[in-house]
Amino acid sequence: MRLFRELQRRGVLKVAIGYLGVSWLTLEIGHTLFLIFELPHAGLQAIFALLVLGFPLAVFATWQGWLGDALAQGAGAGTAGSAIAPEHAAHGQAAGHHEGHESAWHAAVFGLLVVLVIAIAIGIRFFGMEGGHGGSEHAAAAHGATAPPEAPAVAVAAAFTPPPHSVAVLPFVNMSGDPGQDYFSDGLSEELLNSLTSVRDLQVAARTSSFSFRGKDLDIAEIAHRLNVGAILEGSVRRDGTRIRVTAQLINAVSGFHLWSQTYDRDLRNVLVLQTEIATSVTRALQASLLADTAELMEVGGTSNPQAFDAFLRGAGVSGDDRSSHLARISAFEEAVRIDPGYAKAHAALARAVGQFAGSYSSVADARIERARALAAAQRAVQLAPELAEAHLALAATLDSSMLEFRKAMPEYERALTLGPGSAKVLGNSAEFLSRMGHSEAALLNARQAVALDPVNAHSYGNLGRVLYFNRRYPEAIAAFNRALSLDAHARWATAFRGFSYLGLGQVAAAIDSCRVPPVSWVSQLCLTVAFHKMGDLVSSKKNFDELMANQGDALAYQFTAIYAQWGNTNAALDWLETAYRNHDPGLAWLRVDAFVDPLRQDARFKAIEKKLNFPD
Numbered sequence: 001m002r003l004f005r006e007l008q009r010r011g012v013l014k015v016a017i018g019y020l021g022v023s024w025l026t027l028e029i030g031h032t033l034f035l036i037f038e039l040p041h042a043g044l045q046a047i048f049a050l051l052v053l054g055f056p057l058a059v060f061a062t063w064q065g066w067l068g069d070a071l072a073q074g075a076g077a078g079t080a081g082s083a084i085a086p087e088h089a090a091h092g093q094a095a096g097h098h099e100g101h102e103s104a105w106h107a108a109v110f111g112l113l114v115v116l117v118i119a120i121a122i123g124i125r126f127f128g129m130e131g132g133h134g135g136s137e138h139a140a141a142a143h144g145a146t147a148p149p150e151a152p153a154v155a156v157a158a159a160f161t162p163p164p165h166s167v168a169v170l171p172f173v174n175m176s177g178d179p180g181q182d183y184f185s186d187g188l189s190e191e192l193l194n195s196l197t198s199v200r201d202l203q204v205a206a207r208t209s210s211f212s213f214r215g216k217d218l219d220i221a222e223i224a225h226r227l228n229v230g231a232i233l234e235g236s237v238r239r240d241g242t243r244i245r246v247t248a249q250l251i252n253a254v255s256g257f258h259l260w261s262q263t264y265d266r267d268l269r270n271v272l273v274l275q276t277e278i279a280t281s282v283t284r285a286l287q288a289s290l291l292a293d294t295a296e297l298m299e300v301g302g303t304s305n306p307q308a309f310d311a312f313l314r315g316a317g318v319s320g321d322d323r324s325s326h327l328a329r330i331s332a333f334e335e336a337v338r339i340d341p342g343y344a345k346a347h348a349a350l351a352r353a354v355g356q357f358a359g360s361y362s363s364v365a366d367a368r369i370e371r372a373r374a375l376a377a378a379q380r381a382v383q384l385a386p387e388l389a390e391a392h393l394a395l396a397a398t399l400d401s402s403m404l405e406f407r408k409a410m411p412e413y414e415r416a417l418t419l420g421p422g423s424a425k426v427l428g429n430s431a432e433f434l435s436r437m438g439h440s441e442a443a444l445l446n447a448r449q450a451v452a453l454d455p456v457n458a459h460s461y462g463n464l465g466r467v468l469y470f471n472r473r474y475p476e477a478i479a480a481f482n483r484a485l486s487l488d489a490h491a492r493w494a495t496a497f498r499g500f501s502y503l504g505l506g507q508v509a510a511a512i513d514s515c516r517v518p519p520v521s522w523v524s525q526l527c528l529t530v531a532f533h534k535m536g537d538l539v540s541s542k543k544n545f546d547e548l549m550a551n552q553g554d555a556l557a558y559q560f561t562a563i564y565a566q567w568g569n570t571n572a573a574l575d576w577l578e579t580a581y582r583n584h585d586p587g588l589a590w591l592r593v594d595a596f597v598d599p600l601r602q603d604a605r606f607k608a609i610e611k612k613l614n615f616p617d
Contacts, residue, residue: 015062162230168205169193175238185237187313195279197422206424206454224253268306301344301385308340326357344385348394351378371402389420424453435467458488470593474504496523558587562596
């Protein structure tokens with residue numbers, strides 16, 4: 001208590017409290033100025049550091065009486081009287097020291113203002129020194145350029161300047177109290193996201209990247225920095241029978257201020273109208289110039305039937321790539337189109353699901369039936385909604401990998417890009433197609449733009465890696481696959497294609513190490529079959545080949561073509577190529593750019609099949 005009374009008598013407590021209060025005000029003013037002038041956070045951190053260093057100095061100076069004496073005695077008085085009078089001092093002396101304490105308070109305030117000016121000057125100087133390092137990186141991000149794998153770990157002091165009309169839609173929180181309704185809140189969020197991508201003036205972060213922050217303790221600014229967006233849309237969904245309440249808010253990620261918020265109470269039958277209302281409000285809040293037909297574009301291909309919508313969301317919410325997951329998706333989409341035969345989005349989703357199942361799990365005979373079914377669903381989607389990007393994408397993918405009708409697929413991809421220029425899915429799929437057709441520069445442009453929209457999705461980097469691999473840019477491909485693996489350590493396809501890239505560089509041992517990473521898929525076994533043969537380990541090569549043959553049979557006819565071509569057995573390779581053509585093997589889509597079949601390109605049998613495939617120019 002004696003120490004407390006002494007601190008109080010000497011004015012230390014008053015100065016300390018005042019210092020903290022003015023420090024808080026200083027940081028608030030500084031934060032606002034740094035946002036207005038888009039200065040780097042490092043400058044604000046410098047201010048904070050100076051204020052922290054100044055606190056003990058101010059306290060010590062007050063205890064010693066230096067500040068009070070300096071003002072009480074004038075500029076020439078110096079600091080001779082360094083000690084405060086002891087407790088037995090005269091009343092007149094105490095009064096003089098009381099005035100000194102008041103002067104110390106004023107001096108502390110004045111000193112803080114001086115610190116603020118100096119600190120902001122230092123911050124601006126720091127910006128002038130460091131700003132040049134950040135500008136090129138932001139420009140590269142705006143054009144979809146990707147950093148090497150280690151780049152995310154490097155802290156760069158630069159102003160956060162996202163595209164002006166860019167937004168990410170976070171998964172809306174399920175407030176229904178039933179975890180079984182998560183698919184509904186997620187699906188509604190994704191449908192809203194898809195609606196926003198139809199607005200040409202908006203850049204919308206892709207679903208996988210936006211949803212990757214679910215359950216993570218990150219603030220809005222951190223999420224926005226990672227996604228490179230200027231605004232974040234978040235909200236909640238409460239479902240009670242056929243009634244839903246949706247609360248949505250749009251936040252400026254640079255300033256932290258709310259741009260817009262709204263609560264909607266609707267009947268589930270009006271959910272499509274609800275999506276359009278929210279999307280329109282968001283675009284207006286972002287000051288994007290809405291086209292006259294934007295609202296109509298947002299509603300294209302949807303349904304007003306709540307049961308069909310619910311079935312569609314259930315199908316879209318199924319995760320996993322195994323046989324049962326594929327079948328569950330197909331079943332849900334079939335239910336949606338059965339309930340509402342005019343639901344174009346459900347027809348498009350069904351076409352994609354059936355086509356993927358046919359390529360992965362159907363026998364040669366069953367695959368023909370499934371491909372025809374997928375084509376019919378895709379054509380129906382386009383017929384119902386000619387302005388729906390997903391419908392044209394579904395038709396393009398079916399004509400491409402399922403039907404091997406590349407010339408017919410080309411205009412469908414182009415139409416999908418026209419209708420959905422801000423869709424990472426459309427950009428990624430078209431990039432892969434263009435790379436297989438030999439249009440490498442356009443493919444890379446689209447793949448990089450897809451990464452910019454979907455920056456924390458392993459698949460977006462995997463797609464970029466495959467485009468780079470088939471463009472024979474192996475070091476860049478390896479970097480992209482490494483980035484994919486840093487985002488998803490279980491992305492086994494990335495280890496296999498990274499192995500292919502190492503083979504392209506002639507680094508056989510590195511290829512084996514990459515393709516051996518468990519779990520080993522059939523793609524990894526293909527890599528190992530070729531790599532072990534190049535290493536001279538014919539026993540291990542034959543072992544992997546035999547396992548592929550036993551597990552896959554004729555379904556891997558194209559892959560057996562590649563293996564025999566790399567083994568130098570041209571006749572066997574061409575025999576398998578002809579089998580692949582008879583089976584309509586989806587692997588033939590890579591024939592034009594696949595380095596593994598380079599040894600066959602001058603053979604007449606190879607040229608004959610390449611001509612039959614009728615690749616576009």
